[in-house]
Amino acid sequence: MKLSEKHCQACAPGTPALAGPETRAMLEQVPQWRLLESGGAISRDFVFDTYWAGVVFVNAVAWIAQKEQHHPDMELGYKKVGVRFSTHAAKGLTENDFICAAKVDRLLE
Amino acid sequence: MKLSEKHCQACAPGTPALAGPETRAMLEQVPQWRLLESGGAISRDFVFDTYWAGVVFVNAVAWIAQKEQHHPDMELGYKKVGVRFSTHAAKGLTENDFICAAKVDRLLE
Numbered sequence: 640m641k642l643s644e645k646h647c648q649a650c651a652p653g654t655p656a657l658a659g660p661e662t663r664a665m666l667e668q669v670p671q672w673r674l675l676e677s678g679g680a681i682s683r684d685f686v687f688d689t690y691w692a693g694v695v696f697v698n699a700v701a702w703i704a705q706k707e708q709h710h711p712d713m714e715l716g717y718k719k720v721g722v723r724f725s726t727h728a729a730k731g732l733t734e735n736d737f738i739c740a741a742k743v744d745r746l747l748e
Numbered sequence: 749m750k751l752s753e754k755h756c757q758a759c760a761p762g763t764p765a766l767a768g769p770e771t772r773a774m775l776e777q778v779p780q781w782r783l784l785e786s787g788g789a790i791s792r793d794f795v796f797d798t799y800w801a802g803v804v805f806v807n808a809v810a811w812i813a814q815k816e817q818h819h820p821d822m823e824l825g826y827k828k829v830g831v832r833f834s835t836h837a838a839k840g841l842t843e844n845d846f847i848c849a850a851k852v853d854r855l856l857e
Contacts, residue, residue, distance in 0.1 A: 690819060694810045697824060701803045710799060710826040715806060717819040 642668050642741035645734070647707040656731025665737040672740050680725035681736055683743070686718060693720045696746070703742045709735045751777050751850035754843070756816040765840025774846040781849050789834035790845055792852070795827060802829045805855070812851045818844045 642665070657665070662678055672681040687693045697715050700722055704710040714721035722743060724736035751774070766774070771787055781790040796802045806824050809831055813819040823830035831852060833845035 690810070690814055694807060697806060698803060701799070701824070705799055713824040715810070715822040715824065 642734075642738050643745045645738045647709040647735040647738055649708070650726055650728040650733060650735065652728045654726070654729040654733060656726070656729040657733060662732055665732075665734065669737055669740040669744060671744065675723065676725075679731045680723055681732065681740055682721060682723040683740065685720045685722070685747075687720070688718065690718055693718055696720050699746050700743055703739060703746075707735070707739055707742070709739050711739065751843075751847050752854045754847045756818040756844040756847055758817070759835055759837040759842060759844065761837045763835070763838040763842060765835070765838040766842060771841055774841075774843065778846055778849040778853060780853065784832065785834075788840045789832055790841065790849055791830060791832040792849070794829045794831070794856075796829070797827065799827055802827055805829050808855050809852055812848060812855075816844070816848055816851070818848050820848065 659678065662674070666672065666674065666681070669681070672683045675682050685696060687696065693715055697713055697720055700711065700713060709724070712723045724739055725731070726733040726735055768787065771783070775781065775783065775790070781792045784791050794802070794805060796805065802824055806822055806829055809820065809822060818833070821832045833848055834840070835842040835844055
């Protein structure tokens with residue numbers, strides 16, 4: 640099943656983070672995202688033609704986040720938005736981060 | 749006139765940034781904001797009861813920003829929002845930053 644068709648699973652504190660090889664395999668499915676913080680988070684920057692487009696994009700990502708109960712950190716600037724996913728309960732990356740990244744990418748298809 | 753009742757003025761590149769005493773005087777009018785980057789920006793963090801409240805707050809601040817044509821950097825996290833104003837054309841703070849900060853504060857009155 641494609642990542643974008645999956646749904647996030649609730650993570651209890653202490654959930655293990657993905658190991659390096661798993662992370663790299665999932666990253667291949669969302670190649671426009673980059674690894675941050677020694678592999679503990681992924682982020683992607685988006686550029687828009689207007690300020691409003693960036694604002695509305697933040698709302699669309701927030702919709703996905705609330706639906707999946709997995710919330711990114713977002714940065715909204717002038718005609719640009721940064722989205723960063725990480726799983727606090729795992730202190731690193733889990734499949735949930737990649738599922739949400741894939742769903743965000745799908746907004747732009 | 750109160751800062752929150754003023755409107756931003758267009759800033760040409762090279763507009764002088766406020767000096768330290770002017771900055772401190774204006775900061776007294778928006779005391780919940782803090783100086784960042786050796787006085788080159790101001791920011792305030794906001795906490796909300798729900799994720800949606802933070803999302804809608806970002807929209808309200810974006811409305812002010814577009815109306816005044818002075819756009820902050822915003823960080824949207826889970827139930828929290830950070831707002832940071834700076835004037836790129838002045839490479840520091842101008843009255844515009846404090847006007848917008850005061851208008852943002854007024855959203856919470």
